[in-house]
Each structure stands twice: as structure tokens, then as C-alpha cells.
Amino acid sequence: MAPARPATLIWAQPAPASHRGLSRERIVRAAIEVADDGGERALTMAAVAGRLGSYTAMALYRHVPGKEALIDLMVDEVTAEVSLPEPPGTDWRADLHALALSTWEMTMRHPWYARVVHSSPPLGPNMLRRTESILAVLTAQGATTADAVAYAALLDGYVLGGALQAAAEQELARRYGLSNDQELAAAVSAARDRVAASGRYPILSGWMAAPTVTTPARQLELSLGFLFDGIAGRLPDPPA
Numbered sequence: 472m473a474p475a476r477p478a479t480l481i482w483a484q485p486a487p488a489s490h491r492g493l494s495r496e497r498i499v500r501a502a503i504e505v506a507d508d509g510g511e512r513a514l515t516m517a518a519v520a521g522r523l524g525s526y527t528a529m530a531l532y533r534h535v536p537g538k539e540a541l542i543d544l545m546v547d548e549v550t551a552e553v554s555l556p557e558p559p560g561t562d563w564r565a566d567l568h569a570l571a572l573s574t575w576e577m578t579m580r581h582p583w584y585a586r587v588v589h590s591s592p593p594l595g596p597n598m599l600r601r602t603e604s605i606l607a608v609l610t611a612q613g614a615t616t617a618d619a620v621a622y623a624a625l626l627d628g629y630v631l632g633g634a635l636q637a638a639a640e641q642e643l644a645r646r647y648g649l650s651n652d653q654e655l656a657a658a659v660s661a662a663r664d665r666v667a668a669s670g671r672y673p674i675l676s677g678w679m680a681a682p683t684v685t686t687p688a689r690q691l692e693l694s695l696g697f698l699f700d701g702i703a704g705r706l707p708d709p710p711a
Contacts, residue, residue, distance in 0.1 A: 499535075499548050547591075564699050571695055660680065
């Protein structure tokens with residue numbers, strides 16, 4: 472049995488000319504709108520065709536070979552929304568913080584991104600540009616390329632992990648009819664008696680009496696501080 476041929480990257484396949492009003496660019500934008508409205512589970516070729524107008528799903532295959540390639544294009548397209556420090560400034564922490572915050576804001580506009588990005592090859596032009604920007608910031612501070620790649624992966628782990636948590640917490644809040652942090656705190660307080668009844672959780676039940684809510688955005692800020700402190704401790708000493 473012959474081995475399976477590796478898939479060809481969608482960026483290596485030139486976009487066909489516009490046909491019957493359809494283009495790869497229009498299809499990608501419509502697919503992003505579908506996913507923004509209904510999440511990645513709502514993303515089907517038929518749904519995208521319907522968003523575009525009176526087209527069939529088959530009409531889309533002239534421009535994209537399938538749903539997986541379409542997702543690759545979507546991921547790269549919204550990555551272009553991230554603001555990059557070009558060229559790197561004199562404060563590497565400020566550069567990476569701004570880039571991380573811009574990435575976070577993009578994931579809040581496109582909640583599906585954090586759930587699908589790791590299933591797409593990070594080789595689209597916008598993803599390459601973003602990665603190169605992070606590496607340029609870190610290697611300018613003396614980090615080796617190998618270390619800079621590892622730090623870039625950690626940075627994305629914090630940002631995208633926080634985005635996944637934020638999306639899950641929003642879904643949990645919707646399930647229980649909680650629309651803001653005050654209502655969440657009130658719900659936690661209401662559950663305190665049940666937690667405190669056994670006497671086994673005195674610290675937790677004490678906090679639940681007057682809970683403080685740390686939002687995912689605030690947790691991200693704390694995580695970035697820890698990460699940047701750790702990176703700073705591993706960078707070579709600046710020249711005298």
C-alpha cells in the first residue's frame with residue numbers, strides 16, 4: 472500500500488480567478504462571519520455558501536479544496552488583526568505585552584480562534600509575520616533563536632489558554648443566567664453554606680462569603696508578568 476501523500480499547504484495553491492462573483496477572499500470573510508456568529512461547530516461549507524448568497528457548497532470548492540483548508544485561511548486572516556512591534560523598540564517587555572494584548576483582543580472578537588489555531592499549520596503569511604516579530608524582539612535581547620522559539624510558544628500558551636478559559640466561563644455564565652461579575656459573586660456567596668456545612672473547607676468557604684472575581688483578562692495580566700519575569704532571568708546580562 473502506497474504511503475499517503477502529504478497535504479499541500481493552501482498558501483502554496485494560487486487563488487483561482489473570481490468566478491460568478493465568488494473569490495477565495497470573499498469565501499474566507501464569509502466563513503469568519505459564520506464562525507463569529509455560531510462558533511466553529513456552525514462552520515460548514517453549506518453555511519458559508521448561504522452567507523454569500525444563492526450559492527451551493529460545491530461552488531466553493533473551486534476556490535478552496537475543503538473545510539480544513541478554509542479554516543487554515545481563516546486562522547491566518549484574523550491573525551493579521553494583531554498589531555506587531557515593527558521594528559522592536561527599546562523595551563522588550565512593553566513590545567511583547569502589547570503584542571499579547573492585541574492577540575487577546577483578537578481572540579475575544581473571534582472566540583473560535585483559540586480552539587482551532589493549533590490544528591492549523593502556522594505557515595500562513597500573517598502567522599509567519601507574527602512569529603518573526605516575537606523572535607525579533609527576543610533575539611534582540613540576546614536570547615538564542617531556540618530559546619526565543621520556546622518563549623514564543625509559552626507566550627501563546629498563556630494568551631490562548633486564557634482565551635479558552637474566557638470562552639468556557641462565558642458559556643458557564645450563560646448556562647446559569649449570570650450576566651456580570653456582580654451576579655457571579657452573588658451566586659458564589661449563595662453556595663457558601665453548602666460548602667461550609669462539612670467544616671472541611673474553612674479557607675474556601677471564608678472567601679466565598681465575600682468573593683473577589685478575577686477576570687480572565689486580569690489573570691492574563693498576572694500570567695504575563697510571571698512569564699516576562701522568568702524570561703528576564705534567563706536573558707544574558709546586558710553589555711556594560
